[in-house]
Amino acid sequence: MSVLAEQLQALIRPGDTLWWGQATAEPLTLTRTLVEHRHAIAQGGRLRVFVGMAASNTLRPEQADVLDFFGYAAGGAHRALADAGVLDILPVHYSQLPGLIQGGVLPADVLLLQVSPPDEEGRHSLGLVREYLPDMLAKARVVIGEVNPAIPWTHGGPHLQAGDFALLINAEHPPLDQPRGTIGATEQAIAGHVAGLIEDGATLQLGVGNLPEAVLAALHGHRDLGLHSGAVTDGIAQLAEAGVLTNAKKSLDNGVGVGGILMGSEVLRRWAQRNPQIELRTTQYTHHPEVLAASHKLVAINAAIEVDLTGQINAEVAAGVYVGAVGGAVDFLRGAARSHGGLPIVALPATARGASRIVAQLSGPVSTPRSDAGLIVTEHGVADLRGQPLSRRVRRLIAIAAPEHRETLERQAHELLRRCGAVFVGRVSAA
Helix, strand or coil: CCHHHHHHHHHCCCCCEEEECCHHHCCHHHHHHHHHCHHHHHCCCCEEEEECCCCCCCCCHHHHHCEEEEECCCCHHHHHHHHCCCEEECCCCHHHHHHHHHCCCCCCCEEEEEECCCCCCCCEECCCECECHHHHHHHCCEEEEEECCCCCCCECCCEECHHHCCEEEECCCCCCCCCCCCCCHHHHHHHHHHHHHCCCCCEEEECCCHHHHHHHHCCCCCCCEEEECCEECHHHHHHHHCCCECCCCCCCCCCCEEECEECCCHHHHHHHCCCCCEEECEHHHHCCHHHHHCCCCEEEEEECCEEECCCCEECCEECCEECCCCCCHHHHHHHHHHCCCCEEEEECCCEECCEECEECCCCCCCCECHHHCCEEEECCEEEECCCCCHHHHHHHHHHCCCHHHHHHHHHHHHHHHHHHCCCCCCCHHHC
């Protein structure tokens, strides 16, 4: 057993629940040592691990011989955990995580952190992430950190001294990059529709993936955009460096972009290093309903797996497999709907492997209820559902479905609306 494994064994108790930063914020030296030596570290017992989004393949199904996985997301490599039936899904709004931690509903025994080198005052930054980790800091019995020289020192606090850690080591691996998907003609068409809805001076919130990056790339002709988002990606850094993202029109945090986690590459890390124009904040702030409602022209842009003809949205299950999360989409869509001049947008390709993603009936759970649906965007256009009755919603959604699926959807719509207590009047052409 390695020296680090022995140190972890001395600090971690059987039955403990462990947390660490998700995605790019994963402290690889610590997590890889944990899973490699899990039997010895667990000392004959079991350990519980909270799972967020993945940017690595550290966690694998065979590790369930000692580790119990639970969490809110199954994206990326963590899909294998869901496929194997070893990931216990926590179906909550992302904004609820801090309260569940603070209230002790979600145990917080051991926190593993990736941190920046110290500044002149000896303060380590949490680097790429804030989110729910400050809530963990207040609750965890043991805090273990690894210092990575490639991690930026970021503004927003809290900042930690060496004495705040039970164990502080040097990282043995470079930080993780967030994989970037391919931006093709479909993504560019969707991005063009979304960009056409966004006014100069708007405040942006975006999810992660190739669609949000395509939207950001389509915004380079805009002016004075702002940022208030959970995720911050390479596209944000590129907009800022191009002078498009200035945060000059923000009603809150004027002049400063706000995010929860940096999910990108060296491009993003270099831009964020000691940059006062970007601050990372806790989930309690980034997802707070009153903060979102008070944000000037908040445009929330989130993805979905499928949308039904009444506006219900599934963002969790595809083809019977848990691949997404409830996440913060509802938090941001509701905030954008309340924001003066705000836009609650859900964007998705019209098809996946030939099947329509505009459907008569969802194949998974309702992640976002139809009462929170705003603007649905595909490569075929925009369906504005705000204030619209069911009959008009059906027409508008069929109109942005793939043409080859519209006739089938229209036939299905009659029975759907009958069950909903509405009457379907006219064809798509009359919408």
